Amino acid sequence: MIGCLCIHGFTGAPYEVEPLADYLRKHTDWEVRTPCLPGHEEAGSLKGIRFQKWIECAEQELEMLGRTCSEVYVIGFSMGGMIASYLAAKYPVSKLVLLSAAAYYVNPRQFMKDVRCIIEDKFRGLLEENEVYMRYRKKVTETPILAAFQFRRLVNYVKPRLPGITVPVLIVQGECDGIVPIKSAHYLYKKIGSEEKKLCFLPSSAHLICHGDDFEELAYETGNFLGVTSISQT
Template structure:
């Protein structure tokens, strides 16, 4: 039995957001992994002129491509990618679904800035310039096209009703320190999804970029165990 696993990154992000998990799954399974870059996203953001329908369509085409070669399909979605993954899980026959910091509620860009300030307070000043997380957030705020934030909100609004149609087993993972997607969102997702098998896991040391957090080894182990069941 061949297995295909699609991993979808978040708003203003890139496959780098889920790279640690993707690499872990590649090392520990023989699955076919796919992690597309949504239009306008990537390390060099160019969101002007791109719409949420393109983001969903790109993920859907990647899933259909995996379907050509694999009997079983798995889905992993981070942040906005989690909502897109839920939409696809409701539309197609998916074996298992993992939602990482899924944006069931809107992400707060001001909170992103607040996180940057906190990093500056916590970091030793001479090391701040080399702080990868700080630089990543700083670049996002600078390069994000303001009006694309409305497309993000439209994407969440469009995909949210799909939560009621997800019946495959679901693993929901949220960082306790996530300031952009409220911690309560994980329980909201669990309540909205009717699947008989669903689990919520909170990681105590993780913020929003959960695949890069201090709990990433635990996250990878939990995701692999869940996706490998049955």
């Protein structure tokens, strides 16, 4: 039995990785888990949560998979990518997939493009229909400052451990990501110690890469990397 652990991002929830998790469930008989990290269960619950709790949660989920599975793959999105990297450096993970992994945070160039679109929609009276604006507003209004500090602590905690990753790695990055810059993917590719590693850029995808226009390509690349047999690219 193969197990696959999918870890969502900061201020997010399992829905961020659910499309890819569902794809894997549909095309395999693997045990696929998509836990919710501590403090992410509902709005306002991040207060007082330290980054170690997020790691501990992922470790517990990995341990549960290890009890019944001979191989375990880990997929991490955004901050979840950094947690997944930590697991791959410390535990006998077989393969690692990093989606918009947040070794760096906020892409200034794309962020300014998003801001311009927000301003234009505001003047047109369409602000409430702007998905980027709604996402940023939610993050700003519902994220405690100390929680954001814990996120940065997590990233700094994991970065020195990247050379210790030796398993095959697939790094996927959206080229229209206004949250995680492309340099994050290049940094991970350079620092991760694995001999077998691949960079994949999706031209039309923003930060929520599993919900983007390039999902078919993302699913194909991930499935091919993980050894899913019943896959096809349209």
